Amino acid sequence: MNLIRVLLLMFALCPFAAQAQDDPFAGLAGNYEAIRHAVEALAVSGNPNAAATVAALQAGTLFAAPDQSLWIRQGDTLTNARTGVTGTPEGDLRRVRVNNAVRRAIEEATGALTLFAPVPAKRIKAAADLFAQHDAAMLPMLERALAKETDPAVRGAIEQAYAAALLAAGVAPVTDRLAAIDVLRRRGDLDASNLLASLTNQPPQVAAAAARAVAAIARVQRLWALAQGVFYGLSLGSVLLLAAAGLAITFGVMGVINMAHGEMVMLGAYTTFLVQQAIGAYAPALAGAGVVLAVPAAFVVAGAVGIAVERLLIRFLYGRPLETLLATWGLSLALQQAVRSIFGASNRDVTSPGWMSGAAQWGGLTITFNRLYIIVFAALVVAALMAVLRFTPLGLRMRAVTQNRRMAAAMGIRTPWIDALTFGLGSGVAGMAGVALSQIDNVSPNLGQGYIIDSFMVVVFGGVGNLWGTLVSALTLGIVNKFLEPVAGAVLAKIFVLVLLILFIQRKPRGLFPLKGRAVEA
Amino acid sequence: MSRASLTLCLTMVLGGAALLALLNLVVPAGSALHVPTYTVSLFGKYLSYAMLAVAVDLVWGFAGILSLGHAAFFALGGYAMGMYLMRQIGTRGVYGNAILPDFMVFLNWKSLPWYWQGFDHPAFAIVMVLVVPGLLALVFGWLAFRSRVTGVYLSIITQALTYALLLAFFRNDMGFGGNNGLTDFKDMFGIPLHADATRDGLLVATAIFLALELLIARYVVTSRFGKVLIAVRDAESRTRFLGYRPEAYKLFVFVLSAVMAGVGGALYVPQVGIINPSEFSPANSIEAVIWVAVGGRGTLVGAVLGAVLVNLGKTFFTGALPELWLFALGAVFIMVTLVLPGGLLGLARRRAPRAVPAAPAPEPAE
Amino acid sequence: MASFPKWLRGAALGAAALAAVVLPGAARAEDTIKIGILHSLSGTMAISETTLKDVMLMLIDEQNKKGGLLGKKLEAVVVDPASNWPLFAEKARELLTVDKVAAVFGCWTSVSRKSVLPVFEELDGILFYPVQYEGEESSRNVFYTGAAPNQQAIPAVDYLMGEEGVKRWVLEGTDYVYPRTTNKILEAYLKSKGVAAGDIMINYTPFGFSDWQNEVAKIKKFGSEGKKTAVVSTINGDANVPFYKELGNQGIKATDIPVVAFSVGEEELAGIDTKPLVGHLAAWNYFESIDTPANKAFIKEWHDFTKKPTRTTNDPMEAHYIGFNMWVKAVEKAGTTQPDKVIDAMIGVAVPNLTGGYATMMPNHHITKPVYIGEVQGDGQFNVVWNTPGTVVAQEWSPYLPGSRDLIADWRKPLSCGNFNVKTGKCGGASK
Incomplete structure (x- = not known):
């Protein structure tokens, strides 16, 4: 392996030095082992078609014909990989497949080469790859890159890679090593700490500096871990909040024990799936916006179902809350089975758009984008819900009806209609929660079942009828859960949270923020 | 609840069970009157569910405590019985270990955990069937009723309770067999479980215990104590102002009900042959409430009727309409609430049509 | 609205259901x-x-x-x-x-x-x-x-050890009997191959677990300590989609920390966008993509x-x-x-x-x-990267578990026994 790296290095330093082997392409039609060697050979071959061939291999557009000739497919045209000439091969083409070993070889080959790529982001990526390899053989190339580099961000990355390689080499003067340790200490992440901790046979001065750096990094990491825990907690809390927000309206405000709430969430998730399918079929250009478009769609679908349910079922059951439990339980069974009959029992594939995938590294913090967006989305939904209740005529009427139905009716408010709209609003919010959940969980008929109990817990913990309470309670439960998890394990953490919840309700029988006044004694 | 309906119910339960057992045991298999063993154990199961339903009705119908976690007591009773049955397997397990149940052998446990000690004695196991659910209900009820947790808050924390137990029993490290639970029982009190006569005996025993439960429950609710209980249900604050202590009344009936549910669970386990954490799932508790609602809340007899009918329907539909039965079941629940507000018994009692209730009151539920 | 005849009708329906249960199959x-x-x-x-x-x-x-x-x-x-x-x-x-x-x-x-x-x-x-x-x-x-475990789990681990050079192992499973037993077998097997106890991390999560942030971070940390790390996943059903989504989002690629799963097949992948998962592995005895x-x-x-x-x-x-x-x-x-x-x-x-x-x-x-190891492809299918040369006979009683080491099953006459102890020569388990 090291020999190949040196060869690569030579290639990078002086592209014309490497000589083409007899036929670097030959292995590509063979087994994985042969393909891997071929990739390594291609990287140093200097063949003008090598880069395109490796790229095609990575993208899965490289095919082999029965006569061992290799073809790159681009749309409908086939190009001979060896010659770069278009043509039509004889016989059935077979896709050249790669496995993890080949993928690594491709990454290593391209990683070393892109250190001189024109795009800074690619250079940073290459430097990061080289940091992970921390191979002494790379030192000359890194030095050269450092000398050429002007972009400060890329420079920093290359400096770190250089420091890592230098320490790994173990032959540099003590002052250089101390400087390198300093660079790694400033980098301050686990990789740096592991590298420093793995140093052996160092002069006492260097070893002491490394130990100090490891301790320093550990201190900083503990703080970051705390912040990371808060993020995880917020993220779980925002999921709980989304799931519970709709219930805070239907159950909290209207007093309907809505066991079909989870199914409204599920309908929202399936709406997302349908919107995505429709966009895929009619407007592929909008694919990235599918999730955004699904939000209003899910609100409308779940809201409409909610209004229908209220008109056809729930309105007959007001004043008998426990019978709504029974009826909505039956409804949830029927809705689950309906979705199962229509969409099938298996999971549906809702793809995450590119802008929601991946993560950002911020110091020692890993912020996954989908979680971040869900936190933001939850905040927006709750803010919008509060605004609707507070500032719109509909919200005014809703509050009037829940506070004093007869008086509201006497003022000319059509209370049955307001009931329907309120239930529709709660269901619609649940549908929007389904859009968010489709990004992190299974889209299956059982989706709602997994959240219904937690949702009730959140609403009750926060205090029935209080949206602020729901907000605080969801975030509290999320954070407590996530901080208990590393200590107690996932299952025990959940059990502890439940027990704490039970004990808390004993202390404050009406939740965190009890409603005050007459409604309480009802 | 009228005396007549109770008598009818007791006759049907005891007579029906005896008849089924007799037809199974005495009539030869070829005869048209023969009842297959399958039916016997099926009804045995229904009647143990009915015991749970009566327990739920006792607290919900007469004390206004809507417990959405009553299946936890049922399951705890079941586990106590299951642990006894497990110890009875002895060397007949697949690994042939005389002391440790199979699941402990393959998890490399070296000795029996302390909480499994004593379960090889039937008397101890029977005491545990009563004590474990009762104790849990006592502690939980004391905490909850003392601090006046009522209504939905109480319902939700009972749900939290059963959910926490569900998660706990799922853990293999707890030593209750994890998700697989306890199964592969061989015999009970020295009698082989798989014999027809044993099943018939279990059915009759369940019927007798159910009858006893009904009589005790009826005695409780028709006594002076029961009058206060109903007063607590209908107007707790007013009862308190009259000088009663509602929490004591509620606690007593809650513990009694939990013990009854536990006995139901203990009879359930040998008849279905398995006890597993899914018995703790909140859905099971909700279903038990639904049986009561279908039969008629606050009637005791209705609970039996509801439990048997709903489960009969479930058995029938899962076989006859495997793809559609959830629609059927869901529709039954919706129709019962819309058309039969008092449950089946309420319908039989109230001939006069009732107006659709006026618009909702703005209170939070219950 | 509630009239007596309706009640009668209900009773009739109930009786019909009863008859259907009590006297089933009579007319079939x-x-x-x-x-x-x-x-x-x-x-x-x-x-x-x-x-x-x-x-x-x-x-x-x-x-x-x-x-x-x-x-x-x-x-x-x-x-x-x-x-x-x-x-x-x-x-x-x-x-x-x-x-x-x-x-x-x-x-x-x-x-x-x-x-x-x-x-x-x-x-x-x-x-x-x-x-x-x-x-x-x-x-x-x-x-x-x-x-049985030796027809799926052990060949998969062999593959990772041999082809991918894996030195550190995360055994991640749902907390029930299949993962517990499989992981026990794998742990004993890995130790017999010279893997140190410190290089094996075993972790269990409940059914339907959906918030994998902490767990995936833990895997990432465990895998960042220099040695090549792989995850052996016995995560069940519903919990898989959120697990893989979290892996993809936290940037764990198959080339860094491959995950080999025993409960994830084509059906499960149908519910996931597999592009971020390309290269993760599954071990099965059949794949839809096998060309015969x-x-x-x-x-x-x-x-x-x-x-x-x-x-x-x-x-x-x-x-x-x-x-x-x-x-x-x-x-x-x-x-x-x-x-x-x-x-x-x-x-x-x-x-x-x-x-x-x-x-x-x-x-x-x-x-x-036969045992096949497949890598997840972008289209939701598996690409077979390795298979056993012939078929493998199941070891129903694992030799890696102390309780079952001496047991065999043979239902041919005259033995006819599912748990025959070869040490004691008796049918019926490990006891003496």
Whole structure:
């Protein structure tokens, strides 16, 4: 392996030095082992078609014909990989497949080469790859890159890679090593700490500096871990909040024990799936916006179902809350089975758009984008819900009806209609929660079942009828859960949270923020 | 609840069970009157569910405590019985270990955990069937009723309770067999479980215990104590102002009900042959409430009727309409609430049509 | 609105239902051979089991087109045990005593199998169990057509050790008996290969676990300590989608920390966007992408039967295919569907599998299987990167567990024992 790296290095330093082997392409039609060697050979071959061939291999557009000739497919045209000439091969083409070993070889080959790529982001990526390899053989190339580099961000990355390689080499003067340790200490992440901790046979001065750096990094990491825990907690809390927000309206405000709430969430998730399918079929250009478009769609679908349910079922059951439990339980069974009959029992594939995938590294913090967006989305939904209740005529009427139905009716408010709209609003919010959940969980008929109990817990913990309470309670439960998890394990953490919840309700029988006044004694 | 309906119910339960057992045991298999063993154990199961339903009705119908976690007591009773049955397997397990149940052998446990000690004695196991659910209900009820947790808050924390137990029993490290639970029982009190006569005996025993439960429950609710209980249900604050202590009344009936549910669970386990954490799932508790609602809340007899009918329907539909039965079941629940507000018994009692209730009151539920 | 006649009508309905339960099957014809299908069509397991019900219907349909069996038509009896374990036992009893089925194909989870096992043993029925499982069992009445741990887990670990040079292991599983047992076996196996205890991390999460942030971060940390790390996943069903989504988002690529899964097949991948997962692995005895004439024909037939050209096939489906064909062959050999005779005739029956080889029913009631390691592709299929040269015989009692080291199963006469102790020479477990 090291020999190949040196060869690569030579290639990078002086592209014309490497000589083409007899036929670097030959292995590509063979087994994985042969393909891997071929990739390594291609990287140093200097063949003008090598880069395109490796790229095609990575993208899965490289095919082999029965006569061992290799073809790159681009749309409908086939190009001979060896010659770069278009043509039509004889016989059935077979896709050249790669496995993890080949993928690594491709990454290593391209990683070393892109250190001189024109795009800074690619250079940073290459430097990061080289940091992970921390191979002494790379030192000359890194030095050269450092000398050429002007972009400060890329420079920093290359400096770190250089420091890592230098320490790994173990032959540099003590002052250089101390400087390198300093660079790694400033980098301050686990990789740096592991590298420093793995140093052996160092002069006492260097070893002491490394130990100090490891301790320093550990201190900083503990703080970051705390912040990371808060993020995880917020993220779980925002999921709980989304799931519970709709219930805070239907159950909290209207007093309907809505066991079909989870199914409204599920309908929202399936709406997302349908919107995505429709966009895929009619407007592929909008694919990235599918999730955004699904939000209003899910609100409308779940809201409409909610209004229908209220008109056809729930309105007959007001004043008998426990019978709504029974009826909505039956409804949830029927809705689950309906979705199962229509969409099938298996999971549906809702793809995450590119802008929601991946993560950002911020110091020692890993912020996954989908979680971040869900936190933001939850905040927006709750803010919008509060605004609707507070500032719109509909919200005014809703509050009037829940506070004093007869008086509201006497003022000319059509209370049955307001009931329907309120239930529709709660269901619609649940549908929007389904859009968010489709990004992190299974889209299956059982989706709602997994959240219904937690949702009730959140609403009750926060205090029935209080949206602020729901907000605080969801975030509290999320954070407590996530901080208990590393200590107690996932299952025990959940059990502890439940027990704490039970004990808390004993202390404050009406939740965190009890409603005050007459409604309480009802 | 009228005396007549109770008598009818007791006759049907005891007579029906005896008849089924007799037809199974005495009539030869070829005869048209023969009842297959399958039916016997099926009804045995229904009647143990009915015991749970009566327990739920006792607290919900007469004390206004809507417990959405009553299946936890049922399951705890079941586990106590299951642990006894497990110890009875002895060397007949697949690994042939005389002391440790199979699941402990393959998890490399070296000795029996302390909480499994004593379960090889039937008397101890029977005491545990009563004590474990009762104790849990006592502690939980004391905490909850003392601090006046009522209504939905109480319902939700009972749900939290059963959910926490569900998660706990799922853990293999707890030593209750994890998700697989306890199964592969061989015999009970020295009698082989798989014999027809044993099943018939279990059915009759369940019927007798159910009858006893009904009589005790009826005695409780028709006594002076029961009058206060109903007063607590209908107007707790007013009862308190009259000088009663509602929490004591509620606690007593809650513990009694939990013990009854536990006995139901203990009879359930040998008849279905398995006890597993899914018995703790909140859905099971909700279903038990639904049986009561279908039969008629606050009637005791209705609970039996509801439990048997709903489960009969479930058995029938899962076989006859495997793809559609959830629609059927869901529709039954919706129709019962819309058309039969008092449950089946309420319908039989109230001939006069009732107006659709006026618009909702703005209170939070219950 | 509530009138007495309506109540009567309700009572009549109830009586009808009662009659249907008490006196079932009285009017059913007896000129067909009945086959029970015991797979959950609702509840949490419907997601996996519904497909198996469909494939059984297809196989029975096809056999009928070929003229049935022993001159009679086959008739499927489908019931829904609704992912409810006691209901599994009840439905098994119903199938065997009321419908009098000749064989039952069913169950997915271990607990459902454990729940019905006493019923099949008591009533002397036949159960075909199509899912990979933890082993440690061999019943006279059950034929295990899924993989035992040595037919799936151990070859996968061998592959990672050899081909990927993995030195550090995360054994991540859902907390139930299959992962527990598999991980125990793997832990003992890895230690026997010289892996230090500090290089193995075992972790369990509950069913349906959906918030993987902490767990994935933990894996990332464990894998960042210099040695090549892999995750061996026995995560069950529903929890997989959020797990893989979190892996993708936290940027764990297959080239850094590959995940090899034993419970993730084509069906599960159908619910995930697989592009971020390319290169993660699964170990099975069958993949839809395996290119053989038998498999192509099977897939075509499946698409025609379900009228859905996109429906995937998976490993447990192949297990049912093999099991059903074995049963047909054994019935023909025995000349009757009587369970005792069929059980004896089953041992030694060999039928072609879908991957170009043969599956043989061994005396331990498990079948021989080839092992394939596949890498996830961007299109939701697997690309086979490695396979065993021949088929592997199941070790129903693992030699890596102290409790079962000395046990073997052999249902041939005169031994006829599912847990024969070779040390003590007695049937019936490890005791002295």
